[in-house]
Amino acid sequence: MEFLKLDNLTKKYQNKILAVDSMNLDIRNGEFLVLLGPSGCGKTTTMRMIAGLEEVTEGEILLEGESIKELAPKDRNVSMIFQSYAVWPHMTVRQNIEYPLKLKKLPKEERIKRVEETAEMANITEYLDRLPANLSGGQRQRVAVARAMAVKPKLFLMDEPLSNLDAKLRVSMRTELKNAHEQLGSTTIFVTHDQSEAMSLADRIVVMNMGVIEQIGTPNQIYHDCETMFVANFIGSPPTNFLEVDVIVENSKVILKHNLFNYEVKTLLSEKLIAYNGKKIVFGIRPENFVIVGNNSDNKVLFTRKILFVEPQGSHTIVVVEVEGKQIKILTSDVLTFEVGQEINIGVNEKYMLFDLETENRIK
Amino acid sequence: MKAKKAMLKAVFYIIIATILIAVLVPFLSFLVTAFYSADEVYNIPRPFLPKFSYDVKVEYKDDMYYLSVYEDGLEDFELKIYSGKAEKLRRYLQTKYSVWLTDEELLEDFSPAKSGETLYLNYKKDLLYNFKTFFSITNGADKSVLNSIIAAGWTILISLSIGSMAGYSIARFRIKFKKQINMSLLLVRMFPAVAVAIPMLVILIKMGFANTMLGLAIVYSVGNIALTAWITNSIFKGISVELEEASLVFGANRIQTFFKITLPLAFPGLVACSMYAFLAAWNDSITALILANSNPTLSLLIYKAIGMSGEIQLAAAGAVILITPALIFTFIIKNYINQLWGDVKF
Numbered sequence: 001m002e003f004l005k006l007d008n009l010t011k012k013y014q015n016k017i018l019a020v021d022s023m024n025l026d027i028r029n030g031e032f033l034v035l036l037g038p039s040g041c042g043k044t045t046t047m048r049m050i051a052g053l054e055e056v057t058e059g060e061i062l063l064e065g066e067s068i069k070e071l072a073p074k075d076r077n078v079s080m081i082f083q084s085y086a087v088w089p090h091m092t093v094r095q096n097i098e099y100p101l102k103l104k105k106l107p108k109e110e111r112i113k114r115v116e117e118t119a120e121m122a123n124i125t126e127y128l129d130r131l132p133a134n135l136s137g138g139q140r141q142r143v144a145v146a147r148a149m150a151v152k153p154k155l156f157l158m159d160e161p162l163s164n165l166d167a168k169l170r171v172s173m174r175t176e177l178k179n180a181h182e183q184l185g186s187t188t189i190f191v192t193h194d195q196s197e198a199m200s201l202a203d204r205i206v207v208m209n210m211g212v213i214e215q216i217g218t219p220n221q222i223y224h225d226c227e228t229m230f231v232a233n234f235i236g237s238p239p240t241n242f243l244e245v246d247v248i249v250e251n252s253k254v255i256l257k258h259n260l261f262n263y264e265v266k267t268l269l270s271e272k273l274i275a276y277n278g279k280k281i282v283f284g285i286r287p288e289n290f291v292i293v294g295n296n297s298d299n300k301v302l303f304t305r306k307i308l309f310v311e312p313q314g315s316h317t318i319v320v321v322e323v324e325g326k327q328i329k330i331l332t333s334d335v336l337t338f339e340v341g342q343e344i345n346i347g348v349n350e351k352y353m354l355f356d357l358e359t360e361n362r363i364k
Numbered sequence: 365m366k367a368k369k370a371m372l373k374a375v376f377y378i379i380i381a382t383i384l385i386a387v388l389v390p391f392l393s394f395l396v397t398a399f400y401s402a403d404e405v406y407n408i409p410r411p412f413l414p415k416f417s418y419d420v421k422v423e424y425k426d427d428m429y430y431l432s433v434y435e436d437g438l439e440d441f442e443l444k445i446y447s448g449k450a451e452k453l454r455r456y457l458q459t460k461y462s463v464w465l466t467d468e469e470l471l472e473d474f475s476p477a478k479s480g481e482t483l484y485l486n487y488k489k490d491l492l493y494n495f496k497t498f499f500s501i502t503n504g505a506d507k508s509v510l511n512s513i514i515a516a517g518w519t520i521l522i523s524l525s526i527g528s529m530a531g532y533s534i535a536r537f538r539i540k541f542k543k544q545i546n547m548s549l550l551l552v553r554m555f556p557a558v559a560v561a562i563p564m565l566v567i568l569i570k571m572g573f574a575n576t577m578l579g580l581a582i583v584y585s586v587g588n589i590a591l592t593a594w595i596t597n598s599i600f601k602g603i604s605v606e607l608e609e610a611s612l613v614f615g616a617n618r619i620q621t622f623f624k625i626t627l628p629l630a631f632p633g634l635v636a637c638s639m640y641a642f643l644a645a646w647n648d649s650i651t652a653l654i655l656a657n658s659n660p661t662l663s664l665l666i667y668k669a670i671g672m673s674g675e676i677q678l679a680a681a682g683a684v685i686l687i688t689p690a691l692i693f694t695f696i697i698k699n700y701i702n703q704l705w706g707d708v709k710f
Contacts, residue, residue, distance in 0.1 A: 053609050073612040086610035090628045099624070103615035151614065 002026035003187055004050070004155060009059035011045050011211075019045045021211040022059065027189065032181050034190045036198040037208035038234065043191045046208075047157050050189065052076050063154060074103070079148035081161040085140045087132045093119075093143050094128040100151045114150045121180065122146035138169045145180065156181075156188040162197060174200060195235055199223070207231050226353060229360040232284050238318060238329040241290075243283045244357065247276040256283055260303040260323065267350060272363055281363065282355040287318065287331035289351045292344050300347040307342050319344070391687075397680035399491050401462040403433075405677050411436070418461050420485045424477040429453060433461070450474075462493035494681035501678070502669055504660070509685075511577055512646060512662040518581030519588060519645035520638045526585070527592025528634060532626075534593065535600035546597070552590040557583070561654040568655060575659045580652060584645045592637055599633035600626070636700035639693065646690055662686055 004027040011020040020042040027033050035043035048054035050061055052073035061069050068076050088096055094115055101111045119125045122142040132140055141161065148156060161177075162170045178201055181188055192198050198205050199219040207214045207222060207230075214234075215227040226232035232240040245256040245263070254270040256263040263283075265273060273281075293300050305321035305328075312335060319330045319338050330346065338344070354363040397405065399414040419434035421441045428448045432441035445456050450467040453474075457463040465473075465487070477483045490496075499505040533539065534546060564583050565574065573579025603626060611621040649667040652660060660668070666682035 051609075051613055053612065072617065073609075074615040074617060076613075078613065080610065080613045082606040082610060084604055084606050086604065086606040088607055088610070088625060099611075100614035103620070147614070157613075 003029040003031070003064060004189075005060070005062040005065075006046070006050075007060040007062065009046065009049060009061065010057045011042070011049060011054065012057045018211050020049070023211075023213060025206060025213065025216070027187060029187055030185045032178075032188045032190065032201060032203045034192060034198040034202035034205045035208060036192060036195060036205050036234075037214075039193055040210075041208040042211040043193075043208050044159055047159055047189060047191050050076075050155070051078055051080050051157050076155075077153055078155040078157055079151055079153035080157040080159065081141075081144045081148050083160040083163055085137075085144040085161075085164070087140050087143050087147070089132050092129050092131055093124060093135070096132070096143055097147045097150050100147065104151065118146040118150040121149065121183075137165055138173065141165060141173060145177070149180065149184065154187070156186050158188065158190040160192055161190075163192070163194070170197070177201065195237070207234065209234070224351070226284075227362050229282060229284065229355045229362075232286075232353060232355070236286060238287050238331075240284045240286050240353070241326075241328045242355075243285070243323065243326075243328075244280055245283045247273050247279055247281055249274055249277040256281075258283070263302060263348070269354065269364065273354070276356075276363070280357050282357055282360075284353040284355055285348055286351070287329045289349050290328075290330040290332075291347045291349055292319070292330065292332055292334070293347045294345070301345040302347050304343055304345050307338055307340050307344060310338050310340055321346070394680045394683050397677050398494055398684045400677045400680075401460065401489055401493065402675065402677065403460045405675075407437070414491065415489060416491070417486055417488045418463065420487055422474050422477045422483040422485060424474075424480070429474055429477065431456070457487065461487070462489045462491075463487045464490050464493075494677045495685065498669070498678050498681045498685070502665055502682075505662075505665060505682075508660050508662045508665040511656075511659060513689075514577040515580045515584070515652075515661055516642050516645040518578055519584040520641040522581060522585040523588035523592045523641045524634060524638055527589040528596040528630075528637075530589065530593035531596030532600050534597045536605065546594070549590040549594050553587050555587075557587070557648070557651045558654075560586075561651055565655055575656050577656070577659075577661075580656050580661070581645065583651055583655060584641070584648065588641045588644055591640055595637050595640070596630070596634065599630050599637070602633075603629045632700040635697050639697055639701075642693055643690060646686075 004025075006023050006025040006027075009020060009023040009025075010018075012018055023042075023046060035046060037043050045054060049056050052068070052071060056069050060067055063076070087093075088099070091099065097115045097118060098111055101114060106114070115128070116125070119128055122145050124139060124142045124146060127135060127139060127143075132143065135143065141164075144161070158177075162173055165173060174197060190198075190201060199222075202219055204216060205219055205222045206216050209230050215222060215231045217225070222231060223235055226235065226240070229242065233242070243258060245258045248255045248257050254265040254273045256265060291300070303323070305323065307319055308322050308327065309320040311318040311320065315335075316331055316333050317335045317338065319332060321328050321330065321344070332338070355361065356363055396412075396414060400410070401415070404411060404414060419441075421432040421434070423430040423432075425446075428446045430443060430446040431453060432443045434440070435442045444460075445453065447453055450471050454465050454467055454470050457465060457470075473485060474483065502508075530549075534542060539545065561583070568574045568579040568583070571579070573582065607625055607629070608621050611625045612618070616624065647663055649661070649663040652664040653667070656664070662682075663686055666679060666686055669682050670676075670679040
């Protein structure tokens, strides 16, 4: 049985603005689940409904089979780490960690034991008697983590906990969070808009947009096997390139026709594409799935263009060309060869994705 | 550029100095006056600092003491009074020169003059004479101090408890017409107390609150609740909602959260805010004149004292008595003033 189940969960603000629209989600015990999406997509609202900080308009939240929708936040047995850390400034670190335990009416020896344990885990033992004002951002974050761990909740909720840290600290805290999760084995829901954070932390990622789930999957599925154009565009940096093409079926050959090129689909996909004969679809190619081929190459070449910009990234280079007013970004591991204005022959490997132009869903 | 900057700076300092002088000079002049004797008040030009003692010359002729006092302006003794009665001399010294003597002490001091020699005596002036007299001659001065404290206390209590609740709701909850409510709060402050005092008096009489300090405090609170709500609104806005939410998630209910998290964080700001309520109640005399004339507060009493008696030094003493608690109160909370504007620092 699933550990946490969101059933048709809906949130409307002032009976008008639909923040979360009939969301269904099953979360397994011990899973690290990341809610990923642009700001305003409803990911934080979803988390706040689970925490009880936001009223549910419609639907159910079931924790271990029991509805927690009507419970006060304090009775839901969840812990939360907030974006601003929400470490209480008038209490010392020790009091911060102890306050929830006191509210849960734990005996004193147990409280002291847990404070020391979690402080040890979060590496803040030496700061226990300091006030948060005397701690750095990273240390405050650890206090928030320790406080959340000390109550031994059924569910960890993390609302963009790393977004206030500087870039370097963010990466190292990421590793620490992952580590803590692996040691405790606790079920965690993590909200972020940062895809690299999501990719590196998650067991599964839920990509959300405008209050609905676009795709649920492992980081690899989300990246390589996008179900919608939104996911293909949102995940990946630079994002997937999209080209509108006509589908033409001739003598059982399926051709994608563009002003610049004709591409014959030879994979199993071709059968699906017969239904799209004469219609427009979207050809989606990730920057690394283009290939730049030599001059004398044969039919591998799709089109030839002049280089608009070259963006060196160290380990790889991004080459930008223009196709019908759109910038197409191509990722190549060849870091030295290319110069602005140079003509290159561009081909594509078979890891492309095709999308329905109207529904924006993947054709597969 | 540099010259312009220097000039702006100079203008700035001149303005500051003008304000300081405009505030300080009357205050200092009143402060000094409070320590004058009646003689000094009517001595023009007035001495810059009050005198501490008087040189007195006593001669005895025809069964009468001739009393002369040294005048700085004349640089000589001037005959002030002659009398054979100790009581008359004693009273003269007391009311005119703030010198306390009993009749017996006076006779004992003066009697050596009977042998014909001229006596030169030095009498200490009682610097607190005006303060003592203020309490002894004005009717119920000590009660009025108590009244003022009670009225200020009630005003703080009422306006802070109701006002801060209003401020909290405006800061935290989604309310329709929030902007309009916020603006209308300031509207209340625009009505001068005098304009509403008569209807207020009618209402208070009907409620049985006329001439009581609670009734007075209710009237003071009307304007102050609005101001308190306005100020506490920004104080509560300065406290992150996430701090409260964290408390809710980690096992506290709303009431626990308020008392353990919100209140301690808002406390300094609220203390600073109470200053406004205190000053409004403590300094007012107009509203008190209408609403509590037969049970006056200190400031009303002083207002009357200035109007009635010609003795300006007594009024000055009263003013100093009035100012002192306000100064002490403001001094105590001075560290919290910054937090009035939601500038909550830890």
